[in-house]
Amino acid sequence: MAGRPSDAEVIEEVEAHARRRGVAGGPTGPGAEAPVWQVLLDFRIVRSIETRGERAMREPGSRDDIAKRPTYTAIGSHPVPAPTDPEEAGARLLVREGSLTEEQCADCHGGTNKCEACRGRGTRDCVRFVDCPLCEGGPDACWECEGTGRSRSRRPPHLRAGASAADRAARVRCARCRVPDVACPKCRGRRQLDCPACHKSGQVECAACSGGKRVTHQECRGTGRFTVWTEGWIHHNPHRARERRLGRLDLRRPTGNLGRWHETVLRRTTDKLPADLDESDEALLTPLLTPRKNEVARRATLRLLPLAHVRVHADPHRDYFAFPTHTGIKVITRPTTERFRHFAAIATASALLVALVAVLAVTSLR
Ligand SMILES: [Zn+2]
Ligand SMILES: [Zn+2]
Ligand SMILES: [Zn+2]
Ligand SMILES: [Zn+2]
Numbered sequence: 460m461a462g463r464p465s466d467a468e469v470i471e472e473v474e475a476h477a478r479r480r481g482v483a484g485g486p487t488g489p490g491a492e493a494p495v496w497q498v499l500l501d502f503r504i505v506r507s508i509e510t511r512g513e514r515a516m517r518e519p520g521s522r523d524d525i526a527k528r529p530t531y532t533a534i535g536s537h538p539v540p541a542p543t544d545p546e547e548a549g550a551r552l553l554v555r556e557g558s559l560t561e562e563q564c565a566d567c568h569g570g571t572n573k574c575e576a577c578r579g580r581g582t583r584d585c586v587r588f589v590d591c592p593l594c595e596g597g598p599d600a601c602w603e604c605e606g607t608g609r610s611r612s613r614r615p616p617h618l619r620a621g622a623s624a625a626d627r628a629a630r631v632r633c634a635r636c637r638v639p640d641v642a643c644p645k646c647r648g649r650r651q652l653d654c655p656a657c658h659k660s661g662q663v664e665c666a667a668c669s670g671g672k673r674v675t676h677q678e679c680r681g682t683g684r685f686t687v688w689t690e691g692w693i694h695h696n697p698h699r700a701r702e703r704r705l706g707r708l709d710l711r712r713p714t715g716n717l718g719r720w721h722e723t724v725l726r727r728t729t730d731k732l733p734a735d736l737d738e739s740d741e742a743l744l745t746p747l748l749t750p751r752k753n754e755v756a757r758r759a760t761l762r763l764l765p766l767a768h769v770r771v772h773a774d775p776h777r778d779y780f781a782f783p784t785h786t787g788i789k790v791i792t793r794p795t796t797e798r799f800r801h802f803a804a805i806a807t808a809s810a811l812l813v814a815l816v817a818v819l820a821v822t823s824l825r
């Protein structure tokens with residue numbers, strides 16, 4: 460494939476790298492084997508999928524803005540440009556030619572209706588008097604006449620049973636029986652007070668209409684009319700798919716940053732994958748490129764990075780990887796996977812041992 464250095468160039472670079480690492484080897488040098496090539500692959504595709512439809516609209520009031528929208532005659536065939544960037548989601552709202560009209564609200568008169576709460580009076584009935592909150596409108600209103608004006612008890616008022624000294628001291632002259640120091644200080648023996656809400660008038664302003672007798676019709680928002688039209692909508696939404704083969708986990712960071720990925724961008728459904736792509740990769744990616752229903756735009760990006768795996772005789776516990784970069788061939792080394800697993804196993808075993816020792820220590824303390 461394009462941009463792949465020759466095996467001889469790779470071997471030379473790997474051996475130079477090994478020497479810098481202090482791997483001398485025999486008289487013929489570190490002894491790099493023939494490179495085994497693999498290709499890292501990072502493919503993504505974003506398609507713009509278009510959906511269309513229409514719906515009946517009815518909104519309160521006069522909607523001047525609706526008349527400014529573009530019109531259509533048949534939503535299915537109405538031409539709209541595909542989005543230049545398939546990543547962009549977008550919605551178009553259109554008005555079917557000749558469908559826009561206004562109608563009167565059938566459930567009100569000019570946006571208002573008679574207030575139901577007060578039946579259009581603007582006021583509501585109210586009690587003129589309320590019970591005194593202090594004596595609760597009961598016989599305690601006056602110890603002499605119980606609020607009737609006719610003396611009943613014939614007892615010396617200050618000896619009223621159960622009354623505290625403070626209670627007795629607060630008593631006032633009764634407005635009904637005129638006896639001093641016996642009546643409730645709040646109502647003065649009358650049991651009731653003038654209603655604070657209506658000031659004894661028996662009428663209060665209706666809270667529902669604030670006295671206005673009519674209320675706003677909510678459905679038409681007080682406008683008395685509706686704007687009616689048929690709306691057509693065309694949506695564009697991005698749909699994404701991805702396929703990646705990024706090699707060993709411990710390789711990803713340096714190759715991702717440093718490697719000279721070979722990039723191909725396909726924008727039309729007729730655009731072809733690179734001719735030098737491996738057959739297996741072509742088989743992997745071809746289904747992802749099949750045009751989808753209602754696809755109107757796409758951008759597929761294929762990035763490839765050839766990577767050579769080289770074993771070095773004089774350094775058997777490390778894998779050497781070489782890949783092209785913008786400045787030449789980059790070589791990195793990693794512990795061999797066997798070696799890697801070996802150390803991972805040791806680490807796991809150590810961790811288990813530590814845990815076991817801890818458990819034993821705890822058990823022996825108990
Ligand atoms: Zn209405
Ligand atoms: Zn009294
Ligand atoms: Zn009272
Ligand atoms: Zn009242």
Ligand SMILES: [Zn+2]
Pocket residue numbers: 574575576577578579580581582665666667668669670671672673
């Ligand atoms: Zn009212």
